Amino acid sequence: MSVPYCLGFLEALAILNGEASDLCASYELQRLPDAPDLSTALGLRVEDYALKVIEPARDLPAALWHVNAVPCGRAHLEQVCQRWFFSSQHMQAAPPGRFRALLVAAFLASLDGALGGFSLHAVTMTPPPGFWYAIHWDEIAFESGNERYLLHFSHSD
Template sequence: MSILHCQGFLEALAIINGEASDLCASYELQCLPDAPDLATALGLRVEDYALNVIEPARDLPAALWRIEPAPCARTHLESVCQRWFFSSQHMQAAPPGRFRAQLVAAFIDSLDDALGGFSLHAVTMTPPAGFWYAIHWDEIAFELGDERYLLHFSHSD
């Protein structure tokens, strides 16, 4: 399994969870920019996001985002995936129990194959005043040495 496999898995779930709603679901696994540490890498990502994704583009230094990565347990990753994979009314109709657990486990297994050994960090942040990021979101960073990835879930309108 690879990062591309994980990204495909997430893209499919984003389509399914956004299909029956007026909300845009964004589920991504992306490589973070090279940086001396995780907080700096996350800061570079949001600065790039403000300049290149949102219109109109804005120069918003990382310090304005109040980004805080904190180590988290695998159970946090599992609960975040469970919440986002079944966030739409369409997916909430999926049978509870075994089916849902197997879908989350399949994704976690693909993450383990691609990013096994990485440490997990729950990422919290407060975007700058007057700046739109998303209606709600969850982010988890993966780090091993100088290699870093961000698992991003969000809904926007």
């Protein structure tokens, strides 16, 4: 499995969870910028987001975002995936139990193939006052040596 495979998986689930809703679902797995540590990499990502994604672009230093990453376990990753894969009313109609567990397990297996051996970190932040990031979101960072990725789930209108 590879990162592009994971991206395809996430794109399909974002479409399914955005269907029949006025919310835009964004499910992404992105490589974080090269940096000496995870905190710096996450800070560079939010600074870049403010400059390149939002309109109008803003220079918002990382310190204003109050980004924090704490180690987490696979159970946390599984719970986050379960919540986001079945977040829309459309996907909540999926049969509970085995079907949902298998879908989450298949995605986690693809992540293991792409990022196996990486440590997991739950990422929290408080965007700067007056700045819009999303209605709600969850993010998990993956780190192994100098290689880092961010798994991002969000809903926006």
